[in-house]
Amino acid sequence: MGHWLSAPEYQAARFAVTHLIALTYLIGFACFLRQFRGLLGERGLTPVARFVERVPFRRAPSLFHLRSSDRWLAGAGWAGVVASLLAQFADLAPLWAWLVLWTLLWVLYSSIVNVGQVWYGFGWESLLLEAGFLVIFLGPAHLAAPAPILWLLCWLLFRVEFGAGLIKLRGDSCWRDLTALHYHHETQPMPGPLSRAFHHLPGPLHRVEVLANHGTQLVAPFLLFAPQPVASVAAVIVVVTQLWLMLSGNFAWLNLLTITLACAAISAPPVVRPDPPGWFAVPVLAVTVLFVVLAYWPIRNMLGRDQVMNRSFNRLHLGNTYGAFGSVTRVRYEVIVLGAHSPDGPWREYEFPAKPGDPARRPPQIAPYHLRLDWLMWFVAINPSYGRGWLPAFLRALLRGEPEVLGLLRHNPFPDAPPKLVRADLHRYRFTTRAERRATGNHWTRTRSSDLIPPTSLDDVG
Structure with missing residues (x-):
């Protein structure tokens, strides 16, 4: 050369x-x-x-x-x-x-x-x-x-x-x-x-x-x-x-x-x-x-006027187009997944490794590591259709206590036997103010917004 x-x-x-x-x-x-x-x-x-x-x-x-x-x-x-x-x-x-x-x-x-x-x-x-x-x-x-x-x-x-x-x-x-x-x-x-x-x-x-x-x-x-x-x-x-x-x-x-x-x-x-x-x-x-x-x-x-983000134009992923955050959400919602042995509860929350859950928990430093399930849960909170290809399988895995999927979570709240029911709620999250942080010690404050998935049994998702 x-x-x-x-x-x-x-x-x-x-x-x-x-x-x-x-x-x-x-x-x-x-x-x-x-x-x-x-x-x-x-x-x-x-x-x-x-x-x-x-x-x-x-x-x-x-x-x-x-x-x-x-x-x-x-x-x-x-x-x-x-x-x-x-x-x-x-x-x-x-x-x-x-x-x-x-x-x-x-x-x-x-x-x-x-x-x-x-x-x-x-x-x-x-x-x-x-x-x-x-x-x-x-x-x-x-x-x-x-x-x-x-x-x-x-x-x-x-x-x-x-x-x-x-x-x-x-x-x-x-x-x-x-x-x-x-x-x-x-x-x-x-x-x-x-x-x-x-x-x-x-x-x-x-x-x-x-x-x-x-x-x-x-x-x-x-x-x-x-x-x-x-x-x-x-x-x-x-x-x-x-x-x-x-x-x-x-x-x-x-x-x-x-x-x-x-x-x-x-x-x-x-x-x-x-x-x-x-x-x-x-x-x-x-x-x-x-x-x-x-x-x-x-x-x-x-x-072009109809610019798209993160698009590959060929199967080899060469010569791609990139971009991020063309839109910014004003309000944060989180999907909270819970399980129980009976409709009367008690309902126990599944914690994820990094996505917001427990309001008292400080968000962890994860990057440059990538937690894929945590990221997809953020998309589901914006639009549940993002989970249509895998969310039923996720609920089924929780109801069956499948260790491969449970290994993606921070901890399993049902170590002895899997729950009979699971559900998913939508919660509104925001960072605590300085006064709220001093009073409660929490990093987040959350308010339940609505049902996302009602109580579901293994027969319902079978």
Whole structure:
């Protein structure tokens, strides 16, 4: 590969990107191993085996079309963990080994995402796959970094940030009148330990936060392609904003991945490395041409009036469009699931690992780990139709006391025998005021709003 393809001032950037992507892969595979039996396993809520029976390979390319037993799923997850750990040391490997290892990571994780159904419908899944695919062609650190791939990583960051900025301006009016953060910290999907403190910041500071967000997402992305040091300054602005978001809530590994992509735009003193072999220029240029072609769909989406968020335009999850929080909920509702041995009770509440439940419990720090069931329960509180494909199976699993599904919860209130009845109520939640916090010690105050699912027996959901 000629010197014209090399970027010696981005050797440090390449090192940061590859190691952080490997870390994110590791988190993704760890989440899969911890949760797949309850969500996708043979006794899970939406089994992979049932999915691959009705969805052909061409619509969902995955290794799990070959076999989809729990043992096979676990084997793929552990292979991903091992490969993620090896990727931290892949800079010591020859180029061919680098290509094999990073391709294996991408194939394994794309196989999971493509059969993951509703549990893997989040934008950061496609973002990890797209970034992981590009890292295949960065090559190890003992060779010169290919400039076209670094530019493509910046283009990916541009789509993440600018797409999110556009969807906010076009969507909810609270982003335009600068009031979005009067609500967002309280109503976001998965609040964190500091979310309540952020919610109680003064109103003028909330407006400053929104203005800063617009600047980061609508202006800074264009500066990523400016000459240095302007591009590095724009990348640092993105990093600082993402750190602020990490402090204020739990967004799985979205913030970590965005910071990782920003590293690709930060230059450092040049470090000269030998050029990769000449043949490597062929796949690098081929991938560059591929992404230039694929750019048509996200550009059309961003410029069109009917912009959508987090859409993959192909089965390989390459050249996607991104975005988040085009609308902001003003009031927080939570689904509270309870069980009892008789209609007269006592009714005992099922606690989830992170979603709000017990008002006295401080929201935990979860990110960059991702609790998929907790996230989906937030969507169900907004619109129960989000649970139509799995919520009956969830209730059935509670009534049967199935350990795979109970393992997704914080604790089982019926350790001796499963309940005869379960129900789901809708509660209105808000953060306690400072006076309420001093008086009660609670982080939340909640008020029962309505029934979501009336008392239900195993016969009702059988």
